[in-house]
Amino acid sequence: MRNLTNVHLGGTARSPDDVVLLNELGLQFAEIPITNPEQFLRHTGEYQALRDKSGLYYLCHGPREGDPNNADTLENTYLPKLMHILSIMPQMEMRLLTIHLWLDPRFVVPELITYKVGFLKRVLQRAGDSDITVCLENLSETAEHMAPIFGALPSLNLTLDLGHAQLLSDQNTSFGFIEKFPDRIRHIHLHDNLGGDSSDDDLHLPVGKGAVDFDGIFQRLNQTGYDGTLTLELKPEEIRDNLDRVKQLLNASGFKI
Numbered sequence: 001m002r003n004l005t006n007v008h009l010g011g012t013a014r015s016p017d018d019v020v021l022l023n024e025l026g027l028q029f030a031e032i033p034i035t036n037p038e039q040f041l042r043h044t045g046e047y048q049a050l051r052d053k054s055g056l057y058y059l060c061h062g063p064r065e066g067d068p069n070n071a072d073t074l075e076n077t078y079l080p081k082l083m084h085i086l087s088i089m090p091q092m093e094m095r096l097l098t099i100h101l102w103l104d105p106r107f108v109v110p111e112l113i114t115y116k117v118g119f120l121k122r123v124l125q126r127a128g129d130s131d132i133t134v135c136l137e138n139l140s141e142t143a144e145h146m147a148p149i150f151g152a153l154p155s156l157n158l159t160l161d162l163g164h165a166q167l168l169s170d171q172n173t174s175f176g177f178i179e180k181f182p183d184r185i186r187h188i189h190l191h192d193n194l195g196g197d198s199s200d201d202d203l204h205l206p207v208g209k210g211a212v213d214f215d216g217i218f219q220r221l222n223q224t225g226y227d228g229t230l231t232l233e234l235k236p237e238e239i240r241d242n243l244d245r246v247k248q249l250l251n252a253s254g255f256k257i
Contacts, residue, residue, distance in 0.1 A: 003225050006256045009246070010059070011232045011239045016046045021236045023054040025243060028257075030056055031098075031231040035063040037084040044092060051093070059187070059229065060085065060094045068102040069112050074119060086126050096133045096187055096229070098159040099123070103149055104140045117152050124155050135159035135187050140168045143176035150184060161189040163204065163233070166212050168197050174217045182224040190214075190246065191233045204233060206242040207249065218253035 010029035013019045019030045032047070034040045051058060063081055066073045082099065089097065101116055102108050108116075120136070127134045137159040138146070150156060158181060165174040177185065192210030193203040207214055232239045232246060247257060 003222050003254055004256060005222065005225055005227045005254065007227060007250065008229045009232070009250070009257050010056075010229060011236070012061075012234065016043065016050055018236050019047065019050045019054070019056065022239070023050075023056055025240060027239075027243075028056065029059055029229060029231075031059040031061055031233075032094075033061040033063075034085050034088070037081060037088055041088065044088070047092065058092055058094045059096045059231070060089055060092075060098070062097055062099040064100050065102065068108050071112060071115050074115070079119060079122070082123055083126055086123075086130060086132060089132055090130050095131065096135060097127065098135045098137050098187060098189075100137055100139065102139050102141075103136075104145055107140070117149060120149075120153055120156060124153060128155065133157055133186055137161050137189070138164055138173070138177065140164070142169070142173050143180040146177070147180070150181060156184070157186040158184040159187040159189060160185045161191075161233075162212055162214070162217055163189065163191040163193050163202060163210075166193055166195050166210070167201055172213055172217065175220060178217070178220045178224060182226070185221075185224075185226065186228050188221075188226075188228065188230040189233045190230055206234060206238050207232070207246050208242070214249050215253070218249055218255065222254040 008028040010027050010031055011022045013030035013032050022030050062085055065078050103113055124134055135157045138161050160174055160177055162174050165172045190207055192205040192207050192212045193201055194210050
């Protein structure tokens with residue numbers, strides 16, 4: 001039997017104008033990518049005014065890590081950016097941060113994976129001081145790859161990216177994450193693709209335009225009682241065109257928006 005659970009649906013907002021559009025579409029939140037915290041600070045007043053006027057709340061998506069096998073750039077460039085973002089988030093009332101940190105042992109050397117566990121410990125400690133939830137976004141990792149990471153970091157959560165989970169795998173790896181780590185999934189990214197084995201295949205197509213089994217994934221999520229947030233990671237005009245389809249799929253799986 002399906003659970004009747006409430007979820008919140010939002011979209012990516014790369015500018016204040018995007019926030020306005022998401023509000024006009026009736027979405028509940030905006031996920032704002034902060035790639036350059038210094039540059040973002042120039043616009044915080046505008047974002048705050050829009051938040052107060054619209055009633056939308058904000059989530060944060062951090063920048064890319066750069067070379068995943070270079071500890072120097074991770075330590076001296078990426079970590080300071082994340083720490084700066086964590087200092088900005090409270091004033092924006094952002095309570096969830098999604099970060100990229102590649103941990104797939106097929107591509108990242110063992111000593112860097114060990115380093116990244118320590119890296120995440122520091123990020124989690126800083127986030128905990130401000131009551132911010134940190135979610136690691138799956139890139140090419142499987143649930144088995146992530147098991148030792150979650151074991152070492154009890155407060156680390158997961159942003160389950162359904163499009164990324166379609167790549168480098170015969171079956172969408174979301175099913176494995178839902179089975180093994182349902183309690184770690186705190187946020188979801190929605191976009192589609194046709195499968196493939198490289199970053200070039202991460203097409204970010206509208207939901208239903210590719211090979212991702214959204215029906216099956218949403219049904220499994222509903223069975224676990226998922227009641228978190230979902231971001232449409234699309235361009236604003238694509239969100240407008242795709243929104244009814246996404247709502248239909250979620251409603252058919254027992255979710256209330």
